[in-house]
Amino acid sequence: MPLDTFRTETRAWLEANCPPSMRKPIASEADICWGGKDWTFTSEDQKIWLERMVEKGWTVPAWPKEYGGAGLSKEEAFILKEEMKAINARSPLDSFGIWMLGPALLKYGTHEQKLEHLPPIARGEIRWCQGYSEPGAGSDLASLRSKGVLNGDHYVVNGQKVWTSYADRSDWIFALVRTEADAPKHLGISFLLIDMDQPGVTTKPIKLISGKSPFCETFFDDAKALVANRLGEAGQGWEIAKYLLSHERAGIVSEAAFGGMNPVTAAHQSGEVDETGRLADPILRGDVARLTIDGLAFDATLRRIKEEGDHGEGVGARASMLKYVGTELNKRRHELNMSALGMDGLLWEGDKESDGDPARAWLRSRANSIEGGTSEIQLNIISKRVLNLPGA
Amino acid sequence: MSFVLNEEETMLRDGAQQFLEEQAPVTALRALRDSGDPVGFSRDLWAAMAEMGWCGILVGEDHGGVDMGCAAAGLVLEQIGRNLAASPFLSTAVLGASAFNLAGTDAQKAAWLPKIAAGETVIALALDERARHNPSHITTRAAKDGNGFRLTGAKRYAVNGAGADLLIVAARTEDERINLFLVSPEAAGVTRTSRRTLDSHVPADITFEDVKLDGDALLSGAEDSEAAYRHLLDIGRAAQAAEALGVGQKAFDLTLDYIREREQFGAPIGSFQGMQHRAAHLYGELELARSLVRRALTTLDTQPAQAPLWCAAAKAKATAVSRLAAAEGIQMYGGVGMTDEYDIGLYYKRAQAAGEFLGDDAFNAGEVARMSGY
Structure with missing residues (x-):
């Protein structure tokens, strides 16, 4: 189909099928649809919107049709994204299954594994979480010690994961587990898909400075993982993990680029604008202008690197640059939101459900440059793999 | 619109890179500086740039240019920046040509664009009147005088002003609107003072004292x-x-x-x-x-x-x-x-x-x- 025809048809379909309440910017975490066995839709529209998009394969537009996607080309998927953005359409479904596990399954999974796991992700039926970090393995992730011992058709897994996002609400976990005890550090790790609905898996939320608990500790006590649910070969886990991390970085980055409050809307909320709509504080205005410029630059850079990728140059280690720049930018945005809100930004709880959201979002943003590899780790990767500096 | 260079653009960039590394490396800038060159750029280099077709990069083919657009001009400029090549490319091939494209009459375009494309003229935009850029602060006035104008005012730091043989001057007409005027730096009442800046370029402060201009000095081809x-x-x-x-x-x-x-x-x-x-x-x-x-x-x-x-x-x-x-x-x-x-x-x-x-x-x-x- 010619691209302009695709655009016209997509625009018409979205116009006819996206419920009006799904055409408002995501204001808070509560507006995001994560899916999963225990998911409760926050509105009838959220449910309808998901169902209609699932029907089109547009929750994962670029995935092959047999795995729940729509088989769109890169160009078509980009047009869909643009058209959705044009009417402020919310993403019908967000999940680690879509952003992170899906791409890894598509690259490393067997046909059977893809058929088993991808369609439930596309339909929002199974919610996944990521088991990477451990108490003793943060930036030095490859030193992880969770252990998997082969026993017939399954592994017996013991150990502890930390910072597992939404583990308490997830159905399955993809985890890095040391299965080859005698292999070198990076080569002894396998990538296991583990059903969390079993006695050997327990989770415990961690309360954060934002007052919320998006992260958990996850404990494996003689948990079972079928060998059939090992992605790739035994010992190939680190390679898969690195591939997947680049997608996690892309996910964090797209979150940084789009959506949410900005300092101008914040200033309007707090009344810190003059009668012409100009930010009342000239110094703050300058800071916001520089944020706008960097935001435009970041959007343009995402677009450029994507286009260059289409021409065979590949994103590669530049994902680290995008992650670093995007997360630092997002932190700045939240800092300026707080500045524009003034005392209003300090509100922690109140009559409205949204009271306290800006402060919590600001606090949450501090993690952007820690999760998925800290800013310092990204700078190390850029130095080594993009700039080819010595000894890095 | 694309972020990725097409074949023509890639050739232009590579050609510019090679040409400037050979013809205008940093040592050339040092030589201009150390010799105290009065205009701060080399006319020979400018002629060679014309031969490369760069001077007509924003000039239409009917006026002898190659009409490649701003993106192409940017590729040349990036290479100019890399080599610190001192040339009137920006002031003439970009700003000069664009002034005619945007505001020139057919006759003005026909008179000047071919000269720009051929590298036969060096143009300076005389714009700012204060130390910091402020495009709204224009006090230079062009008063109606018969069929022509009388220009009075003072401009500062006109880029390539010392070496220019045509000035394009921003001045207010009697309706208080800003217009662009073509002024010869040799005209009676024009005084140029060279200023040497830290980058070894030579802009000029230019004063206009009741400078008599013909009616066709006004770039009058634009609707607004x-x-x-x-x-x-x-x-x-x-x-x-x-x-x-x-x-x-x-x-x-x-x-x-x-x-x-x-x-x-x-x-x-x-x-x-x-x-x-x-x-x-x-x-x-x-x-x-x-x-x-x-x-x-x-x-x-x-x-x-x-x-x-x-x-x-x-x-x-x-x-x-x-x-x-x-x-x-x-x-x-x-x-x-x-x-x-x-x-x-x-x-x-x-x-x-x-x-x-x-x-x-x-x-x-x-x-x-x-x-x-x-």
């Missing part, structure tokens, strides 16, 4: 002369940003080469994390600037109505980043970075000068805020 004037400045901002990007990128490349080689504590200093993180941060900043510059230039070519925001953003970012790249370069070079012998200091100076022209990062950030409605 002030809109044409603003658009001309947008083109200039994106173009100057492209040069600044080249300055910053080359300063960064030089610095990377240096820290890979220079050893202290028995290891290349580029192996130390304290250096690496600064370099990696700078890499990201340069990538951001590069995207904005390309976006601004391609938007000028394809969706000019949307260009002003991108041009201001690109100028702001490229200004800040090129200055940072050269400043970080000096720091990473250490003591030798402070010496005249090493080129990095020349990049710092040019970054500062390119930053001032048509508004620095602070000015253009203000423009972005205004255009964004806050």
Whole structure:
């Protein structure tokens, strides 16, 4: 189909099928649809919107049709994204299954594994979480010690994961587990898909400075993982993990680029604008202008690197640059939101459900440059793999 | 519109890179500086650039140009920046040609565009009247005088003003609107004073005392002369940003080469994390600037109505980043970075000068805020 025809048809379909309440910017975490066995839709529209998009394969537009996607080309998927953005359409479904596990399954999974796991992700039926970090393995992730011992058709897994996002609400976990005890550090790790609905898996939320608990500790006590649910070969886990991390970085980055409050809307909320709509504080205005410029630059850079990728140059280690720049930018945005809100930004709880959201979002943003590899780790990767500096 | 260079653009960039590295390396700038050259650029180089077809890069084919557009001009300017090549390319081939394209009558275009394309003329835009760029602060007046005008006012730091043989002057007419006038620097009542700036360029302060102009000195081909004037400045901002990007990128490349080689504590200093993180941060900043510059230039070519925001953003970012790249370069070079012998200091100076022209990062950030409605 010619691209302009695709655009016209997509625009018409979205116009006819996206419920009006799904055409408002995501204001808070509560507006995001994560899916999963225990998911409760926050509105009838959220449910309808998901169902209609699932029907089109547009929750994962670029995935092959047999795995729940729509088989769109890169160009078509980009047009869909643009058209959705044009009417402020919310993403019908967000999940680690879509952003992170899906791409890894598509690259490393067997046909059977893809058929088993991808369609439930596309339909929002199974919610996944990521088991990477451990108490003793943060930036030095490859030193992880969770252990998997082969026993017939399954592994017996013991150990502890930390910072597992939404583990308490997830159905399955993809985890890095040391299965080859005698292999070198990076080569002894396998990538296991583990059903969390079993006695050997327990989770415990961690309360954060934002007052919320998006992260958990996850404990494996003689948990079972079928060998059939090992992605790739035994010992190939680190390679898969690195591939997947680049997608996690892309996910964090797209979150940084789009959506949410900005300092101008914040200033309007707090009344810190003059009668012409100009930010009342000239110094703050300058800071916001520089944020706008960097935001435009970041959007343009995402677009450029994507286009260059289409021409065979590949994103590669530049994902680290995008992650670093995007997360630092997002932190700045939240800092300026707080500045524009003034005392209003300090509100922690109140009559409205949204009271306290800006402060919590600001606090949450501090993690952007820690999760998925800290800013310092990204700078190390850029130095080594993009700039080819010595000894890095 | 594309971020990726097409075949023609790739050839242009590669050709410009090779030509300028051979014909206008940094040693050429040093030679101009050390000889106290009165205009700060080489006429021979300008003639050679004309032979390359660059002077007509924004001139239509019917006037002897190649009409490749702003994105193409930006590619040449980035290479000019990398080599610190002193030339009237920006003031003449970009701003001069664009002034005629935007505001010239058919007769004015026919008279001047072929000369621009042939490299036969050097043009300076006489615009600012204050130390800091302010395109609205125009007090130079063109009073009606019979069929012509009488021009009175004073301009400062007109880029390439010392070597120009045609001035394009921004002046207010009696309706208080800003218009552009063609003025010969040799006309009675025009006084030029060369100013030497830190980047070894030679702009000029120019005063106009009751200068008599014919009626056709007014660029009167635009429906809205002030809109044409603003658009001309947008083109200039994106173009100057492209040069600044080249300055910053080359300063960064030089610095990377240096820290890979220079050893202290028995290891290349580029192996130390304290250096690496600064370099990696700078890499990201340069990538951001590069995207904005390309976006601004391609938007000028394809969706000019949307260009002003991108041009201001690109100028702001490229200004800040090129200055940072050269400043970080000096720091990473250490003591030798402070010496005249090493080129990095020349990049710092040019970054500062390119930053001032048509508004620095602070000015253009203000423009972005205004255009964004806050």
